[in-house]
Amino acid sequence: VKNKMRELRATMGWSQAEVAAMLDVSRQSVIAVETGKFDPSLPLAFRIARLFGRKIEDVFFYDD
Amino acid sequence: MSSVLDVRLCQVYLTLNMEADVMADVDENLPATPKLGLRFWVLWWGALAIVTAGFVAALSVLIRNGLWSSWTGMLTTAAFAVAITALASTPALVALRRNLGPKMRGPHRRYIMRFLPAMLVYSLILAPAITFYQDTKPEGVLAWVVAIAPAAPLLFAIRALMLYYKEEDDEFLKAMAVQSHLLATGFMMAICTTYGFLDMFDLVPHVDLWAVFPLWALCLVPAQAITMKKFR
Numbered sequence: 001v002k003n004k005m006r007e008l009r010a011t012m013g014w015s016q017a018e019v020a021a022m023l024d025v026s027r028q029s030v031i032a033v034e035t036g037k038f039d040p041s042l043p044l045a046f047r048i049a050r051l052f053g054r055k056i057e058d059v060f061f062y063d064d
Numbered sequence: 065m066s067s068v069l070d071v072r073l074c075q076v077y078l079t080l081n082m083e084a085d086v087m088a089d090v091d092e093n094l095p096a097t098p099k100l101g102l103r104f105w106v107l108w109w110g111a112l113a114i115v116t117a118g119f120v121a122a123l124s125v126l127i128r129n130g131l132w133s134s135w136t137g138m139l140t141t142a143a144f145a146v147a148i149t150a151l152a153s154t155p156a157l158v159a160l161r162r163n164l165g166p167k168m169r170g171p172h173r174r175y176i177m178r179f180l181p182a183m184l185v186y187s188l189i190l191a192p193a194i195t196f197y198q199d200t201k202p203e204g205v206l207a208w209v210v211a212i213a214p215a216a217p218l219l220f221a222i223r224a225l226m227l228y229y230k231e232e233d234d235e236f237l238k239a240m241a242v243q244s245h246l247l248a249t250g251f252m253m254a255i256c257t258t259y260g261f262l263d264m265f266d267l268v269p270h271v272d273l274w275a276v277f278p279l280w281a282l283c284l285v286p287a288q289a290i291t292m293k294k295f296r
Contacts, residue, residue: 025234026236028240029234029235029237032236032295037294038239041235
């Protein structure tokens with residue numbers, strides 16, 4: 001699963017640490033999700049999308 | 065490793081044609097885990113080598129001179145355990161003091177606060193239990209109590225691990241822990257099964273079953289390295 005989390009985070013001007021604090025996860029989690037090394041659970045994916053004010057399909061997408 | 069990752073992240077960032085002022089606001093150059101520097105780790109490994117060598121030398125002197133007893137054994141292992149506990153805590157304390165990286169999360173902190181005291185108690189009980197058993201050859205219930213005594217704190221250490229799986233609410237950290245622990249369990253089973261058959265055919269020295277947990281802890285080192293490489 002790919003995502004646009006990094007672009008969205010940069011647009012908002014948020015650091016990885018700030019996003020991690022807002023989501024109540026570790027910064028390692030933010031890095032792992034952003035780089036596509038770790039696929040978040042559906043609840044966390046919804047929370048990430050909601051944090052950026054987007055629909056989940058605008059943030060995460062399946063890459064064939 | 066994470067600094068390389070961060071550099072790569074910055075390169076990706078630049079290719080996305082983001083504005084430079086936005087770039088300045090993000091902290092990609094901060095490592096995901098604290099970087100304590102080469103000097104610190106040289107000193108740390110040096111201290112570990114000195115403490116271990118001191119422990120082995122003390123044991124050797126005690127045994128050779130016939131001074132080994134429950135008390136001298138307990139004092140020696142207690143001193144070693146305190147030194148190892150202090151050394152194990154140093155990286156986190158120094159990182160905290162230098163304000164490097166994120167603060168330790170609650171579940172991990174609770175795990176450490178449960179695991180380290182259990183291991184400290186284990187190291188305090190082990191030598192006296194062995195020496196007492198060899199010196200007095202207890203029987204009946206007392207023999208069972210003496211034999212179980214070193215295992216009891218290890219059960220608390222295992223409980224600390226189980227509680228960590230339950231309490232860790234960061235799904236990435238939990239996945240890292242579970243995967244590395246499963247991998248370590250696989251390594252341990254492979255080693256124990258192979259060694260067990262070699263032992264059965266008298267091809268290798270017999271090893272008692274208590275060695276399984278320390279072996280698992282040793283297997284955790286390559287298991288964690290492999291898991292971290294996969295995710296970072």
